[in-house]
Amino acid sequence: MLFVVLLALAGASGCASFSLRPVALSSRPDRKSLRLRRCTLPPLCAVEQDEGAAPSTKDGQTKNPLELASWYAVEAFGKAFGGKNAVAVSPTVGSIDLTKAPSSLDETLQRIQLDNDRSYFLSGEVDRLIYDEQCTFADPFVSFDGRDRFIDNLQNLGSFITAYDAKMLKYDVGEGGAKVNTKVMVKLELGLPWKPVLAWPWGVAYSIDAETNLITSHVESWDIAPWEGVKQIFRRPTVQIGKK
Numbered sequence: 001m002l003f004v005v006l007l008a009l010a011g012a013s014g015c016a017s018f019s020l021r022p023v024a025l026s027s028r029p030d031r032k033s034l035r036l037r038r039c040t041l042p043p044l045c046a047v048e049q050d051e052g053a054a055p056s057t058k059d060g061q062t063k064n065p066l067e068l069a070s071w072y073a074v075e076a077f078g079k080a081f082g083g084k085n086a087v088a089v090s091p092t093v094g095s096i097d098l099t100k101a102p103s104s105l106d107e108t109l110q111r112i113q114l115d116n117d118r119s120y121f122l123s124g125e126v127d128r129l130i131y132d133e134q135c136t137f138a139d140p141f142v143s144f145d146g147r148d149r150f151i152d153n154l155q156n157l158g159s160f161i162t163a164y165d166a167k168m169l170k171y172d173v174g175e176g177g178a179k180v181n182t183k184v185m186v187k188l189e190l191g192l193p194w195k196p197v198l199a200w201p202w203g204v205a206y207s208i209d210a211e212t213n214l215i216t217s218h219v220e221s222w223d224i225a226p227w228e229g230v231k232q233i234f235r236r237p238t239v240q241i242g243k244k
Contacts, residue, residue, distance in 0.1 A: 124155035197237035
């Protein structure tokens with residue numbers, strides 16, 4: 001979800017550089033003597049690929065080259081301008097030691113719930129050790145393998161969110177605890193002068209390895225078309241979010 005949010009933010013920042021460019025004038029200048037310079041996103045090849053294998057697309061994900069290039073551009077935008085410090089998670093919660101990997105499937109389920117209680121996808125407060133190092137992360141744009149890359153992106157891009165609210169709509173556990181499906185109503189405010197508020201239901205399907213007790217797949221789904229979500233950035237907010 002954050003990628004479409006920050007795609008909008010990066011686009012708004014980049015397109016703020018629209019300018020007028022004079023062209024050669026004929027002996028009789030007319031209204032076409034000035035042209036708008038187009039705002040473009042960084043080319044796909046301009047983004048460093050130093051995090052392992054490049055993201056791939058699967059059935060149901062975008063194949064649009066511009067959208068894919070935008071995904072890479074947003075990741076680079078977050079690295080360049082996002083938060084530089086990891087967001088700390090308390091080392092213990094009750095009897096659970098978050099400095100160690102979960103020792104049982106039940107503990108993993110408890111820790112997924114704790115992550116959602118912290119709105120990890122907005123706050124950046126992620127329980128790193130419940131994920132397999134090569135966990136697959138997917139959204140409507142792309143998928144890639146790598147826990148650290150996912151967490152770095154969350155923490156970098158989340159630094160542009162100035163306020164948020166998240167309400168759990170659904171939290172289902174199935175297949176003996178090996179599958180978790182959530183749905184959250186998300187509202188968030190971006191750090192732009194007109195303080196746009198974006199809102200839509202956002203879901204995640206988690207798959208857990210019963211032998212390691214680690215999450216091996218984290219698949220996002222949105223109850224809105226990605227580009228419909230992007231449009232919300234250009235509207236003045238109709239709701240307010242209390243500061244946390």
